[in-house]
Amino acid sequence: MYFSIFCFNWLIFLIFICSFIFALYRKYYSFVLLLSVLAIFFTLIKINNQVKMSQPLPKLSQISPIIDSIQVNGDLLSFQGKNKAQKYQVYYTLKSPKEQRFYKNLIQNCDIYFTGNVEFPEQKRNFNGFDAQKYFASQNIYAQITIKDVKRVELKSNFDVHLLRRKAIVWAQNHFPQPMSDYLTGLLFGFLSKDFSQMSDIYSSLGIIHLFALSGMQVNFFIVFFRKLLLRLGMTQESTRILQVPFSIFYACMTGFSISVLRALFQKNIRLSGLDNIAATTLILMLISPKFLLTTGGQLTLLYAFVLSLLTSHFEQFVGLRKLLIESVALSVVVLPLLIFDFHIFQPFSIVLTVIFGVIFDSFLLPLLLGVFSLSLLGLTINLNPLFRLLEKVVLHLDSFLHYPFVLGQPNPLELVMMLALGGLLIDYFSKKKRRWSLILSLILLFFFSKNPIHPSITAIDVGQGDSILLQDTFNQENILIDTGGRLAIPEKSWQQAQTQTNAEKTLIPYLQSVGVSHIDQLILTHTDADHVGDFLNLADKIKIKEVWVSSGELTDSSFLAQLKAAHIALHLTKVGDKIPIFKSNLQVLSNGYTQKGDNNDSIVTYGKFFNKSFLFTGDLEQNGEMKLLKTYPNLKVDVLKAGHHGSKTSSNPKFIKAIEPKLALISVGKNNRYGHPNQSTLKTFKKYKVKILRTDQKGAIKLTQINHQWQITTAK
Structure with a gap:
């Protein structure tokens, strides 16, 4: 229903209709009622989107930056800003090193007065390419501003949660050297600077960039840490559960309200188990952020959570390392269709690398960085940059051996649905050898046709x-x-050099x-x-x-x-x-x-x-x-x-x-x-x-x- 409304496809629509008829046949009337209400809700949102896209672009001369979205990359400044409750994506080419330093260290809300152009984001220009217009629309951004000249900046004294996160990010960047500061802001606050883009590409090539996408790992660490701290201080279990809710809200603020964090927090705080927990989490996310499933991050975080909840009940017969590896392989196989639909490549060693680096990041780096950051607030700054340089040397060494991942192409909608269905059936029938191998062979055949076009x-x-x-x-x-x-490469001064694709x-x-x-x-x-x-x-x-x-x-x-x-x-x-x-x-x-x-x-x-x-x-x-x-x-x-x-x-x-x-x-x-x-x-x-x-x-x-x-x-x- 969701995708039939927001991005219509006949195959998806047919699957929805069949499911709807089945629900009526089984007399799931409460389910049908819920679907009907949600259908009206999503349809109204889509109509509102279309109205906004059809309206003429305004002429603007003032914008209020969302302070924790500021990125300075060489002489390029970008941020999200608001004007009269409408969000815009903003770009500006900085004019001097002084201006660059100002925005890098900006920790006050402000209004920027400017001259520039307001235009719609670019639609995709290549088949299967990036569609900036759809991407920004999923974040309720329908226009972008290119600033030509900044007339003045008026600083404001008001405080909000975005400002608190921004202060923490700037503090980390000013008190710790790179790349340590990038790992610190990435793992604690979900913010990776543009300076980290080269290493991001390498982590992506190895298939482990998701370790920086804050979700279950970090949420579990902080919630468990918070609960243990309160219990050690003498709090009761009930009081701890109550205080866990405002702490979760605070943590969501400090990580920029990312969908993956919100999903993990809701799952942690909703007192349901298994698929009931996933269902409740999905409904809440749809209500507070109706477009979250239109983003790659939203789709992946929900699919990962859904599959993990299935694996828990399907592989109970396995224990220890064997269970961990089997679950990791099963998770990768089921999620792979969506990964190649969005990114087209797969690193088979990412399964092992995720297990190894997941332990390093979760059990070692995350608590270490939290402790170091906390001590810096008390005036004690510890430089662990050699450790992170060593880590990056190891990652670069791995990349030299595993540099070219498998290119699997982008499956069409029918292939994608069939891959997801076969992946689910593979989990269900994993213990039955004949069915398991027939499903594996069917999946391999689908991947082959996805990669290899039949028409020149x-x-x-x-x-x-x-x-x-x-x-x-x-x-x-x-x-x-x-x-x-x-x-054509244009010579630039050192301060102007940006990390760009x-x-x-x-x-x-x-x-x-x-x-x-x-x-x-x-x-x-x-x-x-x-x-x-x-x-x-x-x-x-x-x-x-x-x-x-x-x-x-x-x-x-x-x-x-x-x-x-x-x-x-x-x-x-x-x-x-x-x-x-x-x-x-x-x-x-x-x-x-x-x-x-x-x-x-x-x-x-x-x-x-x-x-x-x-x-x-x-x-x-x-x-x-x-x-x-x-x-x-x-x-x-x-x-x-x-x-x-x-x-x-x-x-x-x-x-x-x-x-x-x-x-x-x-x-x-x-x-x-x-x-x-x-x-x-x-x-x-x-x-x-x-x-x-x-x-x-x-x-x-x-x-x-x-x-x-x-x-x-x-x-x-």
């Missing part, structure tokens, strides 16, 4: 102002990537992993411009690459040559006529450059005729290069053209377009790019020769899928 496709991935095109054969038999995208980490890599690409057979780097090859090393760090194809002209660029050497990947110098087998045909090199300088007209040009349609990929080839190509191949005809140089006026010569007669032009270009691409003269040329245009700045990623001998076009937007 060509995708112009939206990497902003750049190029990246994936040719993916059936069942991942062959994966060819043409360029990686990237951004590369363009590939936000766009290219998530898409490749979502369609099950764990390796690239041939990476063709057309020329040395940063918007085509800038993210090459970042890609190689996440996805295995068998061979890189370059031209001899590209090797004249010393910085590019250094990247190739650093990657330690087999290199192939392209020659005219080189072929790569794919789609029961070949991708052929028509040109390996005309200038021998690695510039635009030195772009590697490739061509292929796939399933009765011809494709031409030209990199940044300009008009001079196009005419030379046409001279070499006077009879060249094309159905789909990847327009040269992002639709610039220096490319797409009218004579060239007239000669090759393309039916469709794909223009890979950044939204609102500073170059003004695509140029109007180029668009007029395509219009004149009746060429259909699809642009990534307007449509997001563009995918051509071969189904029943026809190329079908879909776009991300």
